[in-house]
Amino acid sequence: VSRLGAASLLLLVASAIAFITAPRGAEEQAWTSTLPILVVPGLTWSLLVLLQRRYPISTRILGVTGDRWPVNLVIGIAAGLVLGLHLVLTTFAYPGLRVQPPPGLAVLTWALCFRAGLTALGEELFFRGLGYQLLTNGSSRSVAIATAKLTVLNLPIYLIPIVGAQPQTRVTVVLILVYGAAFSVVATFLRHRQHSLLPGLACNVVFSLFLIAFLKL
Secondary structure (H helix, E strand, C coil), X not given: CHHHHHHHHHHHHHHHHHHHHCCCCCCCCCHHHHHHHHHHHHHHHHHHHHHHHHCHHHHHHCCCCCCCHHHHHHHHHXXXXXXXXXXXXXXXXXXXXXXXXXXXXXXXXXXXXHHHHHHHHHHHHHHHHHHHHHHHCCCHHHHHHXXXXXXXXXXXXXXXXXXXXCCCCHHHHHHHHHHHHHHHHHHHHHHHHHCCCHHHHHHHHHHHHHHHHHHCX
């Protein structure tokens, strides 16, 4: 109980820091209010490392492993860059779509820490960790079905900010959903191929930065 309480407290502190330092409106975020967000990934990843050492078998089943982490990190970043750049090129090429100018470095730093420390980490643990394991039950024969189900379940993650952002055209909505589905397929494939959550997490963070920078999601 004490460990669970400590873990819950760490997550609560991380969430509070993220909420307090969140950029307000479209104006440039000051570095003085952004810097505390750097603590968030440190808190959540320290908790994850402690859990991995305490429960190595259970966490490995979920894909939490440090095996070949440099390779997995590079693979995930590369996959996120390909998806993100393809999205940007598509939006520039499509007539009538207006790409928003990216925010300042301070806002992007906040978004990076927020995604890597909380939201993207939670998504990957839930979808490509617990969800993947439950749907495949450790069998590679059901990966295609699991990928399809996880993709459908993952799409509401992109629908919620779309409603809040009020995109100007239906094409924007379709574009975001198509690329969101593409990301889910890629992340699930990476989870299956690399036996780790790290490449999918890195892909998630990098791809989401493109959504935040150019589509304000």
